[in-house]
Amino acid sequence: MKPIAFGSALVAAFVSGCTAIPVAAPPQPSAETQHSPSPKLIVAIAVDQFSADLFDEYRESFSGGLARLANGVAFHNGYQSHSITETCLGHSTILSGMHPAHTGIVGNIWFQPSSARGRQPIYCAEDESKLPTTYDPANYVVSPVHLKVPVLGELLKAVSPASQSVAVAGKDRAAVMMGGHTPDVRWYYRTRGTSGKFESDLAGAVATPAVEAINRRIAREIGSEQAPAMQIPADCERRNVPIAVDGGRVVGTGRFAHAPSEKEYHASPALDRDTVDLATALVDERQLGRDSAPDVLAVSLSATDYVGHRYGTEGLEMCIQMHELDQQLARLFGALDSRGIDYAVVLTADHGGTDIPERLRLAGNIEAEREPETLDSKTIGDRIAEQLHLSKNPLVGDGDVYVMPVLDAATRARVIDATVAAYRAFPEVAAVYTKAQLGAVAVPSGDPTRFTLEQRARASFDAERSGDVIVQLKRWVTPIAHPDDYYAATHGSPWDNDRRVPVLFWRRGIEPQSREEPVDTVDIMPTLAAMLGLPLGDRQIDGRCLQAVAGSACSAR
Ligand code: ZN
Secondary structure (H helix, E strand, O other): OOOOOOOOOOOOHHOOOOOOOOOOOOOOOOOOOOOOOOOOEEEEEOOOOOOOHOOOOOOOHHHHHHHHHOOEEEEEEOOOOOOOOOOHHHHHHHHOOHHHHOOOOOOOOOOOOOOOOOOOOOEEEEHHHHHOOOOOOOOOEEEOOOOOOHHHHHHHHOOOOOOOOOEEOOHHHHHHHHOOOOEEEEEEEEEOOEEEEEEEEOOOOOOOOOOOOOOOOHHHHOOOOOOOEEEOHHHHHHOOOEEEOOOOOOOOOOOOOOOOHHHHHOOOHHHHHHHHHHHHHHHHHHHOOOOOEEEEEEEEEOOOHHHHHHHHOOOOHHHHHHHHHHHHHHHHHHHHHOOOEEEEEEEEEEOOOOHHHHHHHHHOOOOOOOOOOOHHHHHHHHHHHHHOOOOOOOOOOOOEEEEEOOOOHHHHHHHHHHHHHHOOOOOEEEEEEEEHHHHOOOOOOOOHOOOHHHHHHHHHHOOOOOOOEEEEOOEEEEEEOOOOOOOOOOOOOOOOOHEEEEEEEEEOOOOEEEEEEEEEEHHHHHHHHHHHOOOOOOOOOOOOOOOHHHHHHHHOO
């Protein structure tokens, strides 16, 4: 292992007024410019479902942590540039620098119909060899085994053994995809039936007093305490408008005054509060950012996503959540400031989000609708089985549709043709691709605003794991035919409401830049690597180093 010279990075954006702690044996800066040494701690934050639309809408009302980040190098046209804009894929791009086509993470779930799982899904962050025949949401075994590429923390540790990589998240898949294969610490909130707590799957992980205290508080909130209604911030008043979603449930006026239950807990700002508390405790327990070997702290905050799914993105609930998120981030940064740590932050999202179609329509968007209930592989596959005289529905999955493996080649080809035709017949469908078709397309690169729908689909396609038929819906079609008491709005489309996310960099002394040009979330990792002076050598990375952030350090790789 070759030691690398930390502190040699030339970080152009970070020169003015930087109060960095000097490193142990700083190399001489180049003659042309005096630059600050590289940061001692990278804080990489993903806010689940934090669309660029939300960031733009609330930008002027932030006063805490998000106001600080908006005054760093702020790209509001960032892109999770692929098609299947879901949590696991999005988190897999951020610290790997790679599109899902290369991370291998093509969905939150996918199917391998020829495996022992058959018609049951494989979860992106599980090791299904531990539960071969059953997908069990309460008991799957968490693992990074499906992630095909390394992330920043593990590349850093490979050349700097004293560096630490810590991941903490509101969801296990977020912690797994950002922490990669060799984190020192990985904690995440996990629902277990009607309860939930922060857990770790790493061998030897012990719940410290801080973890235990947070879990005791969660148990109290889930088990017994009625949460009081939260205050309505002044600028949220205009959003306090009741609206009935299809099925009758009223949203838009919620203040998280919930009866005790696990669902109510995790779909509230309390989940982010607890995740931030745990992240802060880990900074102290692990002494992150305190010595000359830089560390990586990956944090994923999940409450925004749960609030968006449950209440939509434009009501009082999301407004309160935005204010709370801003304040939780202020607490996190304040804690790092008070410890004198020289840290750099990047904040982005795993995907954007789309409001409930009922409220979109009231706002004048007449294209907003819910998908018809017949637009699913159960209905379509049953019909194809009848047409082709098959004994069983030959399809499984939605969006990515898989053909069951029991068929002979000729029948299989007929099923694929019939499936493509059946999906194309729906007016709600924008495009349908076959596995063979996408496999022949090159993984796109460059300006994500110029990717065609087919290129977006290719960016999240993996020949081993993707469906035999891949379906994209038209913009503003919500793939929830009938909302229930929890799930009303979603994301996942190839359209910019779900693809466009903020990408915000901050470090003390950074010169504010509000940037308009499009960037990709795969650009984050090579940019952070440049800031750390971590050489990537001839490693293939889908993203590019962002000069506006890392300056001449970008060319040092
Ligand atoms: Zn998500």
